[in-house]
Amino acid sequence: MNQAWMRQIAGVLRxxxxxxxxxxxxxxxxxxxxxxxxxxAIHWLFEMRxxxxxxxxxxxxxxxxxxxxxxxxxxGIFFGCVGIFSNLFRAEMLExxxxxxxxxxxxxxxxxxxKYIAGLGLATILFVxxxxxxxxxxxxxxxxxxxxxxxxxxxxxxxGSYMLVAALACIGYGSVFLMCGLxxxxxxxxxxxxxxxxxxxxxxxxxxxxxxxIFYLKSLCPVEIPIPPPFNVMVIDAEPSPxxxxxxxxxxxxxILLIYSAISARQTEINYGSE
Amino acid sequence: MSDQFITxxxxxxxxGEVLGLNRVNLTIPPGVTSLVGPNGSGKTTLMNLMxxxxxxxxxxxxxxxxxxxxxxxxxxMVGYCSQFDAFPKxxxxxxxxxxxxxxxxxDDAECRRRTQIALERVxxxxxxxxxxxxxSKGMRQRIRLAQAIAHEPQVLVLDEPLNGxxxxxxxxxxxxxxxxxxxxxxxxxxxxxxxxxxKISDQVILLSHGYVVAEGQIQGVRSExxxxxxxxxxxxxxxxxxxxxxxxxxxxxxxxxxTDGRNLLLRTSDADxxxxxxxxxxxxxxxxxxxxxxxxxxxxxxYQYLIGAGEGSTL
Numbered sequence: 001m002n003q004a005w006m007r008q009i010a011g012v013l014r015x016x017x018x019x020x021x022x023x024x025x026x027x028x029x030x031x032x033x034x035x036x037x038x039x040x041a042i043h044w045l046f047e048m049r050x051x052x053x054x055x056x057x058x059x060x061x062x063x064x065x066x067x068x069x070x071x072x073x074x075x076g077i078f079f080g081c082v083g084i085f086s087n088l089f090r091a092e093m094l095e096x097x098x099x100x101x102x103x104x105x106x107x108x109x110x111x112x113x114x115k116y117i118a119g120l121g122l123a124t125i126l127f128v129x130x131x132x133x134x135x136x137x138x139x140x141x142x143x144x145x146x147x148x149x150x151x152x153x154x155x156x157x158x159x160g161s162y163m164l165v166a167a168l169a170c171i172g173y174g175s176v177f178l179m180c181g182l183x184x185x186x187x188x189x190x191x192x193x194x195x196x197x198x199x200x201x202x203x204x205x206x207x208x209x210x211x212x213x214i215f216y217l218k219s220l221c222p223v224e225i226p227i228p229p230p231f232n233v234m235v236i237d238a239e240p241s242p243x244x245x246x247x248x249x250x251x252x253x254x255x256i257l258l259i260y261s262a263i264s265a266r267q268t269e270i271n272y273g274s275e
Numbered sequence: 276m277s278d279q280f281i282t283x284x285x286x287x288x289x290x291g292e293v294l295g296l297n298r299v300n301l302t303i304p305p306g307v308t309s310l311v312g313p314n315g316s317g318k319t320t321l322m323n324l325m326x327x328x329x330x331x332x333x334x335x336x337x338x339x340x341x342x343x344x345x346x347x348x349x350x351x352m353v354g355y356c357s358q359f360d361a362f363p364k365x366x367x368x369x370x371x372x373x374x375x376x377x378x379x380x381x382d383d384a385e386c387r388r389r390t391q392i393a394l395e396r397v398x399x400x401x402x403x404x405x406x407x408x409x410x411s412k413g414m415r416q417r418i419r420l421a422q423a424i425a426h427e428p429q430v431l432v433l434d435e436p437l438n439g440x441x442x443x444x445x446x447x448x449x450x451x452x453x454x455x456x457x458x459x460x461x462x463x464x465x466x467x468x469x470x471x472x473x474k475i476s477d478q479v480i481l482l483s484h485g486y487v488v489a490e491g492q493i494q495g496v497r498s499e500x501x502x503x504x505x506x507x508x509x510x511x512x513x514x515x516x517x518x519x520x521x522x523x524x525x526x527x528x529x530x531x532x533x534t535d536g537r538n539l540l541l542r543t544s545d546a547d548x549x550x551x552x553x554x555x556x557x558x559x560x561x562x563x564x565x566x567x568x569x570x571x572x573x574x575x576x577x578y579q580y581l582i583g584a585g586e587g588s589t590l
Contacts, residue, residue, distance in 0.1 A: 004380040011377030018374070019363055096361035099328055100422075104378040105350040270328040271290075272359065 008106050012114030013121075020084070020122050025091075029083045032076045033126040036067060040137035047141035057149050060139045061158065065223035068131065068162055073169055073217055077127045078195060081173035084123050086180050086187035088115040089265075099270045109262035116178055116258060123170040131166040135159050154222075161222040168220065168250050172213040175254035179261045182268065202227055206238035213253075216246040278340035280304055281325055281430065281461060286334030288320055294485045295320040299334070301480065301490060303463065307456035309472040310465040311578055312482030318465040319358065321482070322432050325463070326355040338430060339461075351379070354428035356419050356436055362407040368418045369394065369403040372425050379426055393425035396451060398444070412439035420448065430461040437466055449475050469575040479574055483582045494572045496581075503580045504528050504542040506570035507549065512563040514539035520556050524548075540570060 020026065092098035101111055135158075139146040149155040180190040198214045209215045218224075219240035227235050241249065281303040288295040296317045310318040323329045324336055327343030327350070341348045362371060372393055376386040394400045397417040402410065407418060416439045424431060433452075437445050452475050456462045466472050472479065479496065481488040489496045511517055518530040518539055526545035532538065543549040557564055571577075 007380040007382070008378055011374070011380070014377055015363070015374045018365065018370070023364070095364070096359045097363050099355075099357060099359060100363070100375055101378065102328060102346065103326060103350055103353070103355050104375055105347045105380075106378050107347055269330060270323070 005107070005110055008104075009110055009114045009117070012101075012106070012111060013118050016088075016115055016118030017121070020118060025087075026083060029080050029126065032080050033130040036071060036076070036134045037130055037137065040134040044137050044140045057139055057142055057146060060142075061155075062223065064135055064138050064162075065221070065225055067134070068165075068221065069218070069225045072127065072131060072166060073214060074195075074199065076130070077123070077166060077169045078173055078198070079191075080127060081123055081170060081177050082187065082191045084119045085116075085174045085177035086191065088119050088178055088181055089268075090181040090185075090187055093272065096272045102270055108265040108268070112178070112258060112262040112265045116174065116261075119178065120170055120174050123174055124167050127170060128163050128166045131162050132159060135162060158222045161220060165217050165220045168247065169213065169217055171254050172217070172250050175257040175261075176213070179257050179264075182261050182264050202235045205236055209236075209238050210241075213250065216241055216250050219243075219246045280337075281339070281463070282335075282337045283321075283324075284335045286324065286331045286336055288324060288329065289332045296324070296331075297485045299487050301487060303461065303480075304478070305456070305459050305461050306477035307452055307462045307464060307475050309476040309479045309574070310463065310482060311467075311469065311472060311479055311574055312488075313582065315484075316482040316582075317485040318482055319434055320485075321480075322355065322357075322434050322463065322465065325430075326353055326432055328355075328357075351426070352429045353432060354423035354426065354430070355432040356423040356434065358434040358438075360412070360415055360419075362415070362418075364408065365406065367404050367406055368399055368410070368414075368421075371407055371418060372422045375422060376425055389425050389427070393421040396424065397421045398447065413441055413444055416440055417444065417448075420451075424451075424455075428460075430463070431455055432463045434465050435467070436464060437468060437471060445471070469573070469578060473574045476574070479577075481578065481581055488581045489577070493574055493577060494569075496577050503571075504544045505546045505549075505572075506576075507541050507543065507546075507567065508570040509539045509541065509553075509567050510537055510565040511539065512537070513560075516560060517556065517562055520560065521549075521552065524552060537565075 089098065092101070102108075106114075136150075139149065139155075142149070146155075150159065176194060177187065177191065180187040180194075184190050198212055201209055201212050201214050201218075215238075220243060240246075281301070283299045283301040286299045287297050299317075299321070310321060312318055320329070324331055325338055325343060327346050330344070336343055338349055339352055341352065343349050363374075366374065369390055372390045373386050376389055377383075379386075381389070391400070394403050397420050399414065399417050399421055402414060407415065410418065416436065420433070420436060423433070431452075436452075437448060440448060449471065452462050452464060456475075456477060464472070464475065473493070476493065478490065478492050480490045481496070509517065514532050514537060518532060518541075521527050521541060522530050526543050526548055527541055528544055529540075529542040531540040533540065541549070553567070556562070571580075
């Protein structure tokens, strides 16, 4: 019996990967993931030539931290997850193909889990790999010194932390946007609301800060990025969450949202006419 | 006993304030059952309800004893070929059937075997490696049918399954429905092509404006329509003489003689009395009668009597 439901989830994954990977509709998500890799590669090629005023590994490390905070977390992974997860159900409603799933003897809860795992697979492969590649390419021009920085310095730990945060971001935002795709005809509107909330996070009181994904992700980042003036005067400081709170907390939020989505999926009707 | 029937008990379905179905009570036995009615009469709503795609606003539905709220059980027994002409992008015909069979939890070999059988049944084996998006409308219809029957369901629900099929494919598909129905399974078909409904149906359900107007075997339904005189076609050697003898009776309301001089079409308000009278007249007069057959106990006539042509139907 256990094998049956596992085979069913595997069946959903096969179908979802077939439909999701390399789909033309999602070209911009690949662009979001590959953009910083391309920039890091250009940076490497440009910096390979000897020239005066060369910066240090520490400075490149800070550049990556800024890129990770302001591009990956706030833009790339955020909108990548909007594109991937909100379309898991919504796109099938628009294309009028969701009924094929609903006519199989698959528990709706398992359908939600299967689709979520498929989306998560794609999102983590894209954004964790992109994070790692960008990190490795950004300081590559330092040659042996950078290899030493990674293998014997803080580089490997930093890389591991960034990859973990990228994966957690996919888990957290993925569960939020999967739910949005089930509940809203146009998931862009709730996505914008979530984005505004996440962007306002540094300026919110400590209690409200904790009702967000970005707060926990920032707590796990290895390099802290100060808010630049003049916005820094409006920042309300809050103690970052320790790792043992941030990781289980994010996972718990994702599980709660998934359970809610699964319950809703059980009540969902196929009524394409009203879409 | 109820495990052999599809039952609707006081089922209503509203879309907001719009009526989909109202207080439907049905017991559908095995065999081929046709749903007949104009556009918007509730045929698709009825099918979507029994396959669990939508829920009733009130009432109870059981499909072979299983509630549609339990897709884990229901969908092993039910195959539904819906009217939605849409497919997941990029899949070939084979992949389309195979992939959804995998979601049933079957292993690779079983899914391949069932996919092949389903493709053969609808004559789509040769085209199965082409992407579904490149299929003609008729091919798409057949591949959807193959997908609906691939898991060998006990109940096959088909929404306008003959749309887009060429005459050869129509005839093959009708034969498939008959086989399915004769093997003790349920086949629920909606169609607006009434002469084809006549060919395949063991029973009909006539719907109008969300109400079940009539249900049962078509002859039985026809005999219930008392206000419309029954039409009977008699082929004999002296139709004029027969007409003059029969027309003296009160219950004969109309008699028409065919142009070939051998056909007599009669309309009677009392079929039982008519047949008794006819026997006597034939014996007395020594007429040579080739055939006697009801002329309006088909779905088309019953549809016209009960629902009428002014319903905006697509007939």
